[in-house]
Amino acid sequence: MDEILELKNVSKTFRLSAKQRKIEHTDSKLRVAVSDLSFGVEKGEIFGLLGPNGAGKTTTLRMISTLIRPDSGDIIVGGSSAVSSPWDVRSKIGFLTSELKLEDFFTPNYIYDFFSSLHNVDEKVRDERKQFLFEKFGIDRFAEVRIANLSTGMKQKLSIAVSLVHDPEIIIFDEPTNGLDVITSRTVTDFLLELKSRGKTIVVSTHIFSLVEKLCDRVGILIDGVLVACGSIESVSDGMSLEDRFFDMYRKVMDKRQ
Amino acid sequence: MKSNVITIIRKELRRFFFDPRLVISTLILPGLLIYLVYSFMGTGFTASFSTPDTYVYKVDTVNVPESIHGYFDGIYFVDQNEVDGYNAGKERLDAGESDALIVFPEGFDETVAKRDPEDIPNIDIYYNSSRVPSAEAYTNLVRILDSYEKSISNVFDINNTEKQYDLSTQKEVTSKVFSMILPMLIMVFLFSGCMSIAPESIAGEKERGTIATLLVTPVSRSEIAIGKILSVSFIALLSGISSAAGTILSLPKLVGLSGQVDASGYGIGDYVFMLLVILSTIMVIVSVMSIISAFARTVKEANTAVLPLMILSMLVSVTTMFGSSVPNDAVWYLIPLYNSVQCMSAVFGMSYSLVNVITTVSLNVSLSIVLLIVLAKMFNSERIMFSR
Ligand SMILES: Nc1ncnc2c1ncn2[C@@H]1O[C@H](COP(=O)(O)OP(=O)(O)O)[C@@H](O)[C@H]1O
Ligand SMILES: [Mg+2]
Secondary structure, eight states, X not given: OOEEEEEEEEEEEEEOOHXXXXXXXXXXXXXXXXXXXXXXXXXXXXXXXXXXXTSSHHHHXXXXXXSSOOSEEEEEETTEETTTOHHHHHHHEEEEOTTXXXXXXXXHHHHHHHHHHHTTOOHHHHHHHHHHHHHHTTOGGGXXXXXXXXXXXXXXXXXXXXXXXXXXXXXXXXXXXXXXOHHXXXXXXXXXXXXXXXXXXXXXXXXXXXXXXXXXXXXXXXXXXXXXXXXXXXHXXXXXXXXXXXXXXXXXXXXXXX | OHHHHHHHHHHHHXXXXXXXXXXXXXXXXXXXXXXXXXXXXXXXXXXXXXOOTTOOEEEEEESOOHHHHHHHHTOTTEEEEEOSXXXXXXXXXXXXXXXXXXXXXXXXHHHHHHTOTTOOOOOEEEEOTTSHHHHHHHHHHXXXXXXXXXXXXXXXXXXXXXXXXXXXXXXXXXXXXXXXXXXXXXXXXHHHHHHHHHHIIIIIHHHTTHHHHHHTSSOOHHHHHHHHHHHHHHHHHHHHHHHHHHHHHHHHHHTTOXXXXXXXXXXXXHHHXXXXXXXXXXXXXXXXXXXXXXXXXXXXXXXXXXXXXXXXXXXXXXXXXXXXXXXXXXXXXXXXXXXXXXXHHHHHTTOOOHHHHHHHHHHHHHHHHHHHHHXXXXXXXXXXXTOO
16 A cells, blocks of 8 residues: 555644634533544545535544644655644645635636745646646636636635645545535536545545546545545445435444443 | 845735725825815815905993093004994804994093093993804904004003014924924824735735745745845835825815924934935834734734734824923933834924934834844644644
């Protein structure tokens, strides 16, 4: 096995603010978002992190992307530790999450160039890559339109393009098709498959079973911050449909809790 | 490293200069409004509190003595008119037909001539202080009659020649006025300039989730902090210049020195020191505001949190207006903001010491660097950048 990404016993606990405790009707000051998480992703595969809302998917992907640090454990990305050398990791990955927004005021063209230059991309390479991505996503027609005036789908496609300015080896997308119409959604999934065919490694999080079945080589099922299953879709499904198998496990976790 | 800072500064400046609303509200409006308001206030004051130079006061008299009748004849702005007793005169004054009524005792000239210390005649001057011409007529009449009195019983004169006695030059008057008023105004301008952009540039990006996009790139946090602080400082400086231009242009009208403000007393050195003090002050203000903004979750929160700082600095800057002299001890110049205000006051008053200016500028610069490091640390803190 050639693992390009590896999580080793990663845990993350958040301290809840007073406001958040009130919103969520809870007295506990701490929230365990991810607990003792370990899994590996092989080079060139698409790995799916499947789980309901609040399972800890975004937290996990943020830790991989160095935006937040795990409380314990380590994450190795392409040979570098996300904990001790976040800079190396940032230049190896492309990260996309709905929380990362682009400044509304600028045009796709300007924003793309801005992030390219922060990633030190050579201008000639930048222009070729931009043309390819903008054509692929149909952004070229809107290249000089302010982002504020773009549709949600177009914004999401631009975010994807921007996350790939440096042609990263590892691509981490948090719920990439969330809130997209069927056509844009299809463009995105087709593009992910195309990236895989070019040898990229991809990690996606989602709560949509069909997306995992269509896209992923392997899947990890995350419930309440705990990885309850991990492996190829066939091995995890164990003869059932992925959805049935998921609810089977979900019920077990809930029963154990009571 | 350097190129990332430049890329960020270019983006920040583009964000600002390509947005007509921001440019108008932070660069054009402050200067223009200040100019209009001050000019209006200035001309308004002069118009409502004085009469035109060509105005002739209508002065009624009762029992006017020969001597004074002749004296008034020589004064072009007094139009004297003898009336028939106090009552008639009062009626005319009430009706606004005259500006003042002077009642002389009978036989005034004779009584004066006797020079009897037991028998000093009294002159009554009636007027209506609610009418500007009448109030002015009263002051002028008192002055005229006073000098008449001196002319008939002259023992000695004071300053009664053509010589120039007030040895202050216009430049000195200007520098005095500037050193009292400008430091406070400049602080107000710098603060409001910073207030309109620093919270937006940091808390705004945090609120909208765009700063997180920056944080996943391999750009160091200190590069982001330097880029932000330098670009915000630059815009704040421009905003300050706009306000300062408005003030300087309207100041003559405001302080009633129309056409007499003379800033030619300042040399290049003064301007350089002033600029250094102002620049280093902006850096301090911007970095403090940036840190406050980084703690805030929204622009609104940031604006509220910055307010006490603004009030504090206003209080500090008022100190120059109470004429208390600028402290000389260099220790005073280690207090941020206070040092800037005192330095500006001293430079405008042309009485600064090099040591104090250098102390101020170096303290401000080092403080900014420390604050910048703090800000970079904050960008690295998930508790601060991703708080919910
Ligand atoms: N910054 C934070 N502060 C406090 N709690 C958080 C924070 N981020 C996430 N959480 C909590 O951690 C849990 C996992 O969240 P998340 O990783 O966003 O789940 P998912 O992406 O699977 O929906 C949730 O209960 C969420 O409320
Ligand atoms: Mg999520």
